Structure formats: structure tokens, C-alpha cells
Amino acid sequence: MKLATLRIDGGTVAAAAVEGGFAPLPATDVGELIAQDGWREIVAATLAGRTEGAGPALIDEATADFAPVVPRPAKVVCCGLNYSDHILEMGRELPAHPTLFAKFADTLAGAQDRIDVVGSERVDWEAELAVVVGAELRNASEQEAARAIAGYTVANDVSMRDWQHRTLQWFQGKAFDASTPIGPVLVTADEFGAAPTFRVRGYVNGQLVQEGDTATLVFGPARLLAYVSGFTTLRPGDVVLTGTPGGVGAGMKPPRYLADGDALATEIDGIGRLENIINLNSASVPAAAVHA
Amino acid sequence: MKLATLRIDGGTVAAAAVEGGFAPLPATDVGELIAQDGWREIVAATLAGRTEGAGPALIDEATADFAPVVPRPAKVVCCGLNYSDHILEMGRELPAHPTLFAKFADTLAGAQDRIDVVGSERVDWEAELAVVVGAELRNASEQEAARAIAGYTVANDVSMRDWQHRTLQWFQGKAFDASTPIGPVLVTADEFGAAPTFRVRGYVNGQLVQEGDTATLVFGPARLLAYVSGFTTLRPGDVVLTGTPGGVGAGMKPPRYLADGDALATEIDGIGRLENIINLNSASVPAAAVHA
Numbered sequence: 001m002k003l004a005t006l007r008i009d010g011g012t013v014a015a016a017a018v019e020g021g022f023a024p025l026p027a028t029d030v031g032e033l034i035a036q037d038g039w040r041e042i043v044a045a046t047l048a049g050r051t052e053g054a055g056p057a058l059i060d061e062a063t064a065d066f067a068p069v070v071p072r073p074a075k076v077v078c079c080g081l082n083y084s085d086h087i088l089e090m091g092r093e094l095p096a097h098p099t100l101f102a103k104f105a106d107t108l109a110g111a112q113d114r115i116d117v118v119g120s121e122r123v124d125w126e127a128e129l130a131v132v133v134g135a136e137l138r139n140a141s142e143q144e145a146a147r148a149i150a151g152y153t154v155a156n157d158v159s160m161r162d163w164q165h166r167t168l169q170w171f172q173g174k175a176f177d178a179s180t181p182i183g184p185v186l187v188t189a190d191e192f193g194a195a196p197t198f199r200v201r202g203y204v205n206g207q208l209v210q211e212g213d214t215a216t217l218v219f220g221p222a223r224l225l226a227y228v229s230g231f232t233t234l235r236p237g238d239v240v241l242t243g244t245p246g247g248v249g250a251g252m253k254p255p256r257y258l259a260d261g262d263a264l265a266t267e268i269d270g271i272g273r274l275e276n277i278i279n280l281n282s283a284s285v286p287a288a289a290v291h292a
Numbered sequence: 293m294k295l296a297t298l299r300i301d302g303g304t305v306a307a308a309a310v311e312g313g314f315a316p317l318p319a320t321d322v323g324e325l326i327a328q329d330g331w332r333e334i335v336a337a338t339l340a341g342r343t344e345g346a347g348p349a350l351i352d353e354a355t356a357d358f359a360p361v362v363p364r365p366a367k368v369v370c371c372g373l374n375y376s377d378h379i380l381e382m383g384r385e386l387p388a389h390p391t392l393f394a395k396f397a398d399t400l401a402g403a404q405d406r407i408d409v410v411g412s413e414r415v416d417w418e419a420e421l422a423v424v425v426g427a428e429l430r431n432a433s434e435q436e437a438a439r440a441i442a443g444y445t446v447a448n449d450v451s452m453r454d455w456q457h458r459t460l461q462w463f464q465g466k467a468f469d470a471s472t473p474i475g476p477v478l479v480t481a482d483e484f485g486a487a488p489t490f491r492v493r494g495y496v497n498g499q500l501v502q503e504g505d506t507a508t509l510v511f512g513p514a515r516l517l518a519y520v521s522g523f524t525t526l527r528p529g530d531v532v533l534t535g536t537p538g539g540v541g542a543g544m545k546p547p548r549y550l551a552d553g554d555a556l557a558t559e560i561d562g563i564g565r566l567e568n569i570i571n572l573n574s575a576s577v578p579a580a581a582v583h584a
Contacts, residue, residue: 097459099460163523233469
């Protein structure tokens with residue numbers, strides 16, 4: 001099943017991909033949907049009702065306005081330095097523990113949103129697989145964590161490298177409002193086999209700049225969720241980003257950063273594709289006092 | 293005005309300190325209260341009503357059960373390395389930018405809660421002044437940020453140093469569930485002059501281990517809020533921790549960490565005092581698979 005959170009009538013609605021478009025579901029977003037007990041049955045009943053003519057009209061995929069697929073997670077945990085092939089090619093040792101940092105719900109953006117950045121001159125890309133949690137996890141085993149994965153989606157951990165490296169803590173360069181596109185859809189875990197792997201690709205203006213396979217993750221989705229649950233409770237709708245493969249702009253020689261108007265695309269086979277235009281001359285962010 | 297969030301009847305209620313105890317207010321917690329337009333008038337009207345005999349009974353301060361004073365902030369932003377006297381005594385240069393990291397709402401604990409930690413052997417203290425945001429801030433000037441401070445409270449950024457230093461990113465050692473006590477009360481900004489300074493003290497088993505004056509902060513409250521608002525929107529109820537003075541256990545020779553049963557106290561003159569017992573043999577955290 002493919003689920004999306006679509007903007008409609010000044011709010012949002014959760015929706016399921018069906019033949020011919022997206023069918024609205026009885027929840028304001030995918031996070032709220034999967035936090036409900038028996039949400040699969042709710043979706044099934046809604047879709048069954050449609051075949052009998054009940055329910056609102058389908059939303060056309062071509063005109064759908066994608067909100068962040070999970071727009072209000074209480075927790076967004078991100079992992080850095082996680083692709084073993086990239087770590088090894090850089091001559092580093094594989095880490096014993098995942099490098100983690102946090103984002104806010106406000107950091108997320110929709111799959112086709114323009115990304116407005118004010119105050120950074122080193123905007124970089126990080127194509128990533130994101131995991132959405134489907135059940136409460138605390139001190140979980142890897143097996144428990146695997147069963148608690150609601151599904152998978154696509155994210156780009158767009159990073160303001162100047163802010164990221166102002167201090168030793170990356171957080172401020174990773175938490176710009178509406179800078180991390182996520183979506184367009186959540187593909188539920190039952191669509192894949194156990195411990196699925198994915199090919200992750202990033203493009204800038206149509207040129208492939210990143211490509212990786214999550215089979216090479218040091219900390220795969222279930223292991224990452226289990227680890228995080230060792231210090232904090234994960235709940236339905238929480239999001240974990242799994243890190244990015246080689247090919248970021250900061251690693252190029254010379255480094256390459258995103259320019260105003262650049263088209264950033266992020267795709268994962270079997271899930272979907274993000275397409276975001278970078279806007280460095282934002283009119284949507286108040287410019288009163290930029291702390292650059 | 294001193295505001296608290298008190299646990300009552302399986303939930304919480306916002307309350308104002310009055311002669312003889314805490315008067316319940318029409319909000320479930322202080323964050324919800326100050327997110328309402330005209331919340332000062334709401335409080336004033338509630339207290340005025342009491343003098344005419346209306347409203348529920350006072351809650352006795354001696355038996356009050358303090359929840360985190362703001363229990364559900366969307367954003368908790370913390371600053372490290374911020375006391376200039378401590379930075380200079382360590383032979384370091386004053387930073388040009390604040391070192392920032394995030395916590396979750398789940399990381400917060402009540403002013404007298406037992407702090408249960410499973411899986412760390414290096415539990416350390418960090419007494420801190422915390423600022424609660426009272427108005428929306430985005431790209432704010434320092435003057436705008438100063439006016440947007442709802443008030444001040446006491447926090448202890450209890451840190452699991454082993455987890456904090458497993459990788460270069462501190463987050464995982466700073467985000468253990470229910471590990472950061474905050475409260476007992478929010479003292480509203482109008483109780484102080486412009487740009488007030490505070491003496492912050494930390495005690496372990498009654499022994500003074502930390503003492504600092506926020507007058508020596510490199511990034512004071514308003515400057516910190518303005519800086520954070522340069523990348524993300526701050527809203528009423530969001531919390532910013534301002535860093536800790538010298539005297540943490542990891543800096544002692546030899547290092548000293550909190551032991552099971554240790555009494556941690558954190559106080560700021562004119563605000564209040566946190567008293568938390570450290571429990572390293574927790575029964576309240578499921579012990580299924582600890583990832584130590």
C-alpha cells in the first residue's frame with residue numbers, strides 16, 4: 001500500500017494510492033492514521049466502501065499537492081556516516097555506534113515543495129531512505145524493531161554545511177525550517193520481503209550525483225530503530241533517516257553547493273521520487289535579521 | 293508570576309502560585325496556557341474569580357506533583373560551551389557561534405522526579421537556566437527575541453557521557469527519556485528587569501559542585517533565541533537551555549559520575565530548585581534488550 005499526506009482545503013488529508021489517483025482516508029495525515037489501532041482495517045474498509053460508491057472523489061495524482069508524508073512526527077532521528085562502502089572508500093573504519101542527530105517536524109518539506117533557504121551559502125544534498133515507525137518501541141530487540149516498521153519513504157537531508165560546521169554539533173545546519181523533503185508516499189512494509197534493501201539516488205539538474213544501496217548500511221533500518229529505542233521511546237509516526245551514500249557536494253573536488261534555482265531530485269526504486277527546486281532568494285522567510 | 297504544571301487525576305493542570313498554594317488555571321499545562329492569546333488576562337481573571345470564591349481548591353505546594361513545567365514543547369534547543377569564565381579557564385577561545393543540539397519533549401522530567409537511567413555508567417550533571425518562548429520568532433532581532441521571552445526556569449541537562457561520546461554528535465547521550473528535569477516553576481519575565489542575570493548552582497548529595505552566573509554567558513537568552521530563530525521558527529512553549537557552568541563530573545580529576553541513589557539538586561535564585569534522585573537500577577524502563 002502507498003500512503004500519502006495531501007494538502008487540501010487549507011489542511012491535509014491522508015490518502016491511499018488506488019487505480020486512478022489517491023483515495024482520501026479518515027485521518028488528517030499519515031502519522032495520525034498509523035497511530036490508530038487497526039489502521040490497516042480502517043484503510044481496507046474505506047477502500048471497500050469506495051467500490052460501493054461511498055466516499056469523496058479521488059484526488060488526481062498529477063495535481064496532488066504532497067505534504068511531508070508524515071508532517072508532525074514527535075521525533076525525527078537521523079543517522080550519519082552509515083554507508084559502509086563510502087566509509088571504507090574514504091579510508092575510515094566502520095563505526096561501532098551510529099552517529100545520530102535530530103530534526104524537528106518543522107524541518108520537513110513536501111515531495112515537490114520549493115526549498116527556501118535564507119542565510120546559507122553552502123546548501124548540500126543527502127539522498128536518504130527514511131523509515132516510519134508503526135508501533136511503540138523501547139529497548140527493543142532488532143527483531144521487535146523490524147516488526148514495528150510501518151513502511152519506507154524517500155528523504156533528502158538537505159544540509160547547510162556552513163552552519164553545520166560552525167561548531168562541532170551538526171544540528172543547526174540540519175534543522176532549517178522546511179528543508180528536508182520527505183515522501184511522496186509511504187510504502188508499507190508488507191509490500192516488501194523481510195529486511196528489504198533499496199537503491200537510493202540523488203540528482204542535481206538531472207545529473208546523477210549520488211547512488212547507493214541500503215544493503216551496504218552499517219546500521220540497517222531495524223538495527224537503527226532498536227538502537228534508538230535504547231535511549232528514547234519511538235512511537236507510530238516517528239521518522240528515522242538512515243544516512244546518505246557517497247557523492248555529496250561537500251565531498252567533490254572542488255566542493256559543489258546548490259545554486260539558486262537548482263533542481264534536486266531524490267529517488268528510491270519501488271518507493272518514489274522527490275523533486276525540489278532550491279530557492280536561495282526566499283520571499284517566504286522573513287528577512288528582518290538574518291544571522292549569517 | 294510563578295506558573296507550574298502539576299500532575300493531578302491522571303493528567304496535568306497549569307497552575308499559578310498564590311498565597312497558600314497553587315491555583316489551577318484553565319489549561320492542561322503551562323505550554324498550552326502561554327500558547328493562548330491573552331493568557332495573562334486569562335490568569336488574572338481566574339485569580340480574580342477565586343477571590344470571589346469561584347474555582348477549584350488550591351493545590352498544596354508541599355504535596356504538589358510537578359510535571360516538567362512545559363511538558364510538550366515542539367522544540368527543545370540546548371546550547372553547549374556557553375559560560376565564558378569556564379571557557380577561558382579551560383584555555384579555549386570564546387566561540388563565534390553557539391554550539392546547539394536538540395532534545396525531545398520525552399527527554400524532560402519533573403522537578404522532583406526520580407531519574408531512571410538504564411544502560412549508562414557515566415551519568416553526569418549540567419545545571420542550567422532554561423528560557424521558555426512566549427511568542428513566535430523567525431529571523432528575529434535580539435530585541436524582538438528579548439520581548440518574546442515568556443519566562444525563566446531551572447533545568448539540569450543530565451548527560452550520559454558514555455553515549456554522548458560514542459560518536460562526534462552528542463545527541464544520543466542528551467536525549468534519554470525523562471532525564472532532563474525542568475521546573476519547578478516558570479517565573480514570568482515581567483518579574484525581572486530587562487536582561488536579567490541569574491546565579492545557577494548544582495549540588496550532588498548536598499555538596500555544591502557547580503556555580504555560575506548567567507551574566508558570563510557568551511550567548512545570553514535573547515541572543516540565543518534570535519540565533520536559533522535564524523534557522524527555525526520558535527513558538528510559545530518552546531524551550532531553550534542556555535548551557536552549564538564549570539564543575540561537571542567529567543571535568544573532575546578523577547572524573548566523577550552519578551551513582552545509584554545520588555541526590556541531584558539544581559537551583560537558581562529567584563526561580564526555584566530541582567531535587568532529583570538518580571536511579572541506575574530502573575524498574576520503570578523495560579530491560580529487554582539494553583544496547584549498552
